[in-house]
Structure formats: C-alpha cells, structure tokens
Amino acid sequence: MGVQMTSTRAGLEGIAAALRRRPLIWQLGLLALALLLPLPLGDYYRTVAWRTGLYAILGLSLTVIVGYAGLYQLGHAAFYAIGAYTSAILNLRLGIPLLLTLPASVCVSGLCGYVITRPILRLRGDYLMIVTIAFGEVVRLALVNNIFGLTGGANGLSGIARPSLGGFEIRAPIHHYYLMLFFLVLTLAGIHRLQHSRLGRAWMCVREDEEAAEAMGIDTTRVKLLAFVIGSAWAGLAGGLYAGKLTVVAPDIAKFMESVVLFCIVVLGGTGSLPGVFVGTLGMVTLPELFRPLRAWRDAWVGVAMVVMMIARPEGLWPSRKVQLEIRGEKEEASGRSAAAEAGS
Amino acid sequence: MQFIQQLINGITIGSFYALVALGYTMVYGVLKLINFAHGDLFMWGAYLGLTGFSLLIGVAASGSGWMVLPVAVVVLVTVALAGVLVERVAYRPLRAAGRLAPVISALGVAFILQSLARNAYGASWRTYPPGIALEGGLTLAGGVRIGAMQIAVVAVSLLLMAALYLFVQRTRIGTAMRAVAIDPVASRLMGIDVDRIIAIVFLIGPGLGGIAGLIVALYYGSFDFTLGWTFGLKAFIAAILGGIGNIPGAMLGGMLLGVTETLAAGYISPQWKDAIAYVILILILLVRPTGLLGERVAARV
Numbered sequence: 219m220g221v222q223m224t225s226t227r228a229g230l231e232g233i234a235a236a237l238r239r240r241p242l243i244w245q246l247g248l249l250a251l252a253l254l255l256p257l258p259l260g261d262y263y264r265t266v267a268w269r270t271g272l273y274a275i276l277g278l279s280l281t282v283i284v285g286y287a288g289l290y291q292l293g294h295a296a297f298y299a300i301g302a303y304t305s306a307i308l309n310l311r312l313g314i315p316l317l318l319t320l321p322a323s324v325c326v327s328g329l330c331g332y333v334i335t336r337p338i339l340r341l342r343g344d345y346l347m348i349v350t351i352a353f354g355e356v357v358r359l360a361l362v363n364n365i366f367g368l369t370g371g372a373n374g375l376s377g378i379a380r381p382s383l384g385g386f387e388i389r390a391p392i393h394h395y396y397l398m399l400f401f402l403v404l405t406l407a408g409i410h411r412l413q414h415s416r417l418g419r420a421w422m423c424v425r426e427d428e429e430a431a432e433a434m435g436i437d438t439t440r441v442k443l444l445a446f447v448i449g450s451a452w453a454g455l456a457g458g459l460y461a462g463k464l465t466v467v468a469p470d471i472a473k474f475m476e477s478v479v480l481f482c483i484v485v486l487g488g489t490g491s492l493p494g495v496f497v498g499t500l501g502m503v504t505l506p507e508l509f510r511p512l513r514a515w516r517d518a519w520v521g522v523a524m525v526v527m528m529i530a531r532p533e534g535l536w537p538s539r540k541v542q543l544e545i546r547g548e549k550e551e552a553s554g555r556s557a558a559a560e561a562g563s
Numbered sequence: 564m565q566f567i568q569q570l571i572n573g574i575t576i577g578s579f580y581a582l583v584a585l586g587y588t589m590v591y592g593v594l595k596l597i598n599f600a601h602g603d604l605f606m607w608g609a610y611l612g613l614t615g616f617s618l619l620i621g622v623a624a625s626g627s628g629w630m631v632l633p634v635a636v637v638v639l640v641t642v643a644l645a646g647v648l649v650e651r652v653a654y655r656p657l658r659a660a661g662r663l664a665p666v667i668s669a670l671g672v673a674f675i676l677q678s679l680a681r682n683a684y685g686a687s688w689r690t691y692p693p694g695i696a697l698e699g700g701l702t703l704a705g706g707v708r709i710g711a712m713q714i715a716v717v718a719v720s721l722l723l724m725a726a727l728y729l730f731v732q733r734t735r736i737g738t739a740m741r742a743v744a745i746d747p748v749a750s751r752l753m754g755i756d757v758d759r760i761i762a763i764v765f766l767i768g769p770g771l772g773g774i775a776g777l778i779v780a781l782y783y784g785s786f787d788f789t790l791g792w793t794f795g796l797k798a799f800i801a802a803i804l805g806g807i808g809n810i811p812g813a814m815l816g817g818m819l820l821g822v823t824e825t826l827a828a829g830y831i832s833p834q835w836k837d838a839i840a841y842v843i844l845i846l847i848l849l850v851r852p853t854g855l856l857g858e859r860v861a862a863r864v
Contacts, residue, residue: 341849345852359838481670482670514678518675524668524671529657
C-alpha cells in the first residue's frame with residue numbers, strides 16, 4: 219500500500235512538474251480535450267461532464283475564499299442558490315432572457331456575500347466556519363419559507379425559459395456543456411490572474427499569518443472581504459447556469475450537504491491548488507455520479523475515501539507546492555528537498 | 564399560562580440539546596476539533612434503541628417501561644465504543660496534520676455513519692413501538708401540562724450532566740482532562756497519557772450522545788436518518804452559545820436554545836424558529852465570540 223501511494227504521488231508530481239515546464243502546450247491540449255470530450259459520449263455522460271464542469275466552477279470560486287484567503291466557508295452553497303434564484307426570478311417575473319440575467323446573478327450573489335460576511339470578518343477559524351454554516355442554513359430556510367413571496371417555498375420555482383444565444387436555443391446537454399466550458403475557461407483564466415496579482419499575494423499572506431500581513435500594511439479586512447465577495451459572486455454565476463440547464467430551482471441546492479461537497483472539493487484536491495479543484499471535483503462529484511447504480515452505499519464510500527485520503531495525504535491529492543511543503547515539511551523533508559525548495563523560493 | 568407551557572416544553576427540548584452539546588464541547592475542549600460525526604453517533608443511539616426494543620418485544624410480546632433500562636445500557640456502551648473507534652481510526656492519525664484535514668475526516672465519518680444507518684434501517688421515518696414511553700402527566704393550575712415523559716427526560720438529563728460535572732471536577736481523570744484541554748504538551752510532560760485521556764473523552768461524549776438519541780426518539784416517537792444532522796447542528800450551536808469547551812456552558816446553552824426556539828415558534832412563527840436560532844447564534848458570536856460562559860478561546864487558528 220505504501221509503495222503504491224508513493225508511486226501515485228510521484229506520478230502526480232511528475233505530471234504537475236511537466237505542466238509547469240510547458241504551460242501553453244498543456245493548456246491548449248487540455249482545452250482541446252475538453253472540447254472534444256463530450257462528442258463521443260451519450261447525453262447522460264454529457265450531463266455528467268456538464269455537472270463536473272459546473273462544480274469545478276463552484277470549487278474554483280470557493281478556492282478564492284478557502285484556498286487563497288484561508289477563510290473557512292462552509293455555507294458556500296447559499297450563494298450558488300442565491301445566483302440560481304436570482305436568474306430564475308428575473309426570468310420568470312420580468313421575462314429577461316437567462317443569459318442576460320447572469321450578470322445580475324453575479325452582482326446579487328456578490329452583494330449578499332458582502333452584506334453577510336461584512337460583520338463576521340473578525341471571526342477566525344472554527345468560529346468563522348460555524349457562522350458560515352449558520353448563514354447557509356438561514357438562506358436555505360429563507361428560500362423554503364418563501365421569503366418576500368418570491369422564492370416559491372419548498373417546491374422552488376419551475377418553468378424557467380431555456381437560455382438562447384442569438385435565436386439559437388441552448389437545449390441539448392452538449393450545448394449546455396459548451397456554455398459551461400466557456401465560463402469554466404473564463405473562470406480559470408481569471409483566477410489564475412488573481413492568484414498572481416497583488417491581491418492574490420495579499421490573500422496568501424493573510425492566510426499564512428494575519429498579524430504579519432497587517433504589520434506589512436495589508437488592509438486585512440478589505441482583502442478578506444474581497445475574497446468573500448469575489449468567491450460568492452462567482453458562485454452566483456454557477457447558480458445562473460444551473461437554473462438555465464435544469465429550468466427548475468429548489469431550496470435543496472442551498473443545503474448543507476452541497477456546501478460540504480464544495481468544501482471537500484477544495485480541500486481534498488489540495489487547498490489553494492487549481493488542478494486540485496479538478497481532482498476534488500472528480501472525486502466528490504463525477505465518480506459518485508458514475509457509480510449511481512451503487513447508490514445505496516455510495517455515500518459510505520465517499521466518506522471512507524475522505525477519511526483515507528486525509529490520513530494518507532493530508533495536504534490533498536494535487537496540492538500547491540507551498541502547502542505541501544508546509545504540511546509534510548517537518549515529517550519527511552529533513553532530506554535535501556526542503557532546503558532546495560527554500561533556496562529556490 | 565401559555566408562556567409557562569412553552570417554557571416547560573423549551574426546557575425539555577433544551578435538555579436534549581444540552582446532552583448532545585456536551586459531546587461536542589468535550590471533544591472540542593481536548594482536540595480543538597468540531598466532531599461533525601457526533602450528531603450521527605447520536606442518531607445511531609436512536610436506531611440502536613429501535614433495534615433493542617424490537618428484540619425485547621420479540622421476547623416479551625409487548626412493550627413496557629422497564630425495557631428502557633437494558634436498552635439504555637446497550638446503547639450507551641455501543642455508541643461509546645463506536646466513538647472511541649472513530650477517534651482511533653479517523654482522528655488520531657491526523658493530530659499533526661493541520662486544521663482542515665481532521666474536519667474533512669470528521670465529515671467523512673458523518674457520511675459513513677449516515678449511509679450505514681440509511682442502509683440498515685431504510686430512508687423512511689421509523690417509529691418506536693408503543694407502550695415504552697411514559698404516558699400521562701400532571702396538570703397544574705391554569706391548564707399547564709407537564710408530561711411524565713418530560714419530567715423523566717429532564718431528570719435523567721440533569722442527573723447525567725451533574726454526574727459528568729462532578730467527574731470532570733473531582734476525579735483524577737477529570738482533572739487530567741481539564742489539563743489536556745488547556746495544554747496537551749505540558750500535560751504529557753506532567754506524565755498524563757494524553758491519548759488515553761482523549762480516548763476517555765470519546766467514550767463519554769458519544770456515550771451521552773447515544774443516550775440522548777434514545778431519549779429523543781422516545782420523546783418524539785419517530786425519526787429518520789437526518790436526525791443526526793438537524794439535531795446535531797443545533798446542539799453544536801448550543802455548545803458555542805454556552806462557550807465551547809465549557810461543560811456547564813453546554814448545559815446552559817442547550818437550555819437557552821431550547822427555550823428560545825420554543826418561544827420563537829410559539830410567539831413569532833414556527834417556520835422561522837430554526838432561522839431564529841441560527842440568527843441568535845450569529846449575534847452571540849459577534850458580540851461575545853467566547854460564548855456566554857467561555858473563558859479561554861482559540862483566538863489564533
């Protein structure tokens with residue numbers, strides 16, 4: 219078992235290293251793969267691919283909060299739901315075409331992210347986590363209780379018009395897949411830029427040591443708030459895409475289990491690592507979906523996988539190098555590797 | 564009068580929250596870990612009770628009150644051992660692994676326990692056999708009713724909590740527990756077997772949780788596999804409310820939450836009672852993050 223684990227680790231690290239060396243070729247290759255992937259598949263698998271991509275977008279949006287800024291957010295699904303409901307309500311009440319509601323979904327989710335997280339920013343760690351769980355539940359209960367008479371209660375809203383683009387109705391799973399893929403690529407590009415921006419470095423600084431960040435002149439409150447607002451806003455976009463695909467929204471998408479899945483996507487793959495989000499999505503969303511025939515025992519296996527994974531690789535499957543060094547550092551980096559990494563960084 | 568009635572119902576529910584909250588608070592005290600699996604261990608108490616009663620009724624032909632005692636003992640022991648097993652398998656290997664890994668592991672254990680329960684007992688609501696829960700009660704002046712079951716559950720809860728409090732305050736093991744909660748490293752240097760103390764905490768917390776599951780199921784009569792999650796989250800809120808890591812705090816927090824919730828359901832709106840409970844939690848954490856009785860707080864994480 220030990221040997222096998224080491225070899226997977228070596229394999230993954232090999233791929234990671236290769237990706238780092240030749241970024242453009244790999245990126246184009248992956249994009250081509252993503253474009254061609256659904257063509258030979260049936261509608262069911264195309265929908266699975268769509269779901270995978272959607273959760274990857276959600277996972278990436280949460281990575282900004284949990285991975286970069288190190289803020290424990292266990293109520294992220296609430297913003298996904300807020301986005302979905304915003305699109306649904308604008309479409310149903312005002313007849314705005316779905317694709318045009320997406321900017322509104324982003325704005326409303328971002329605004330809710332601001333309003334909700336502004337007062338709780340000074341909480342840290344576990345306390346922050348609890349409050350985000352509580353907020354997530356409040357949002358779900360508000361949706362269930364038909365707040366402002368807009369959300370349709372426990373059954374949610376149905377009959378959302380399908381999105382259309384210049385007269386072309388986006389209906390088949392494959393059309394939704396490409397729509398999702400467009401936004402996924404946009405998200406990846408945006409987050410990659412953010413990661414290496416001034417703000418991204420400030421986030422990571424806050425994550426590592428908030429006092430030190432403050433002492434270095436980083437406005438930690440503003441930086442943390444921005445992480446929450448950006449992450450929440452982008453989850454709202456995923457919500458809008460969801461509403462367009464399913465044409466139905468229900469309070470269930472805000473339930474705690476969804477938030478847990480999103481949180482696990484970020485952490486299982488490796489906190490703060492972009493490829494890690496995809497690994498996490500495959501593990502938490504795609505594989506369980508493909509094993510749907512084993513439905514009864516599926517959750518138990520997901521649970522076993524979570525425990526085993528954390529024991530075997532507490533830093534995640536495809537961690538960012540920094541986090542990996544931090545966690546493994548004391549235990550096994552006594553050999554030359556940590557010294558080399560330190561010299562290199 | 565309605566107010567007093569609500570108060571009595573609230574205290575009853577609050578005593579359930581308090582019992583479950585104790586498990587969260589004790590584990591958080593020694594490990595600084597939110598044991599997300601605790602709610603599901605609690606739920607297993609309810610299901611194991613169901614199995615126990617069914618077996619006994621198979622022998623004795625009809626349900627009666629004495630059955631609670633043997634079933635309670637079996638539930639206590641089984642859930643407590645399950646708690647120790649969970650700690651040994653899923654948490655102990657992660658002591659040095661940062662803060663996120665144990666959280667994911669705990670969530671994983673919750674997934675497993677919930678899925679096991681759903682497969683073993685089905686996804687539908689299950690009902691306890693008749694004749695076991697106490698019937699009848701007292702009617703006080705002004706039409707206020709106290710059920711016999713209410714008196715029994717509150718009495719049992721208070722008894723268990725008092726016993727736990729004395730255990731933690733007066734015995735050597737209890738003292739060691741408090742020492743580990745304050746500083747595990749120094750405790751180890753003082754000759755305390757920290758692993759053993761943590762195992763004992765995982766024996767007591769889930770044991771009480773299992774009993775609470777049995778009591779809750781007896782009180783309400785029926786439940787399903789989501790019991791652990793819904794009830795567990797609120798119990799956890801109770802633990803925070805009182806100040807996490809603090810045993811009297813968990814009791815106070817549980818009672819307060821139960822009473823507030825019942826009053827909110829009675830006077831404001833039953834649909835919004837859960838939301839009100841969460842909003843109160845948020846407000847308390849903002850005003851007094853240490854909870855009502857909390858002294859020490861993990862400021863830096």
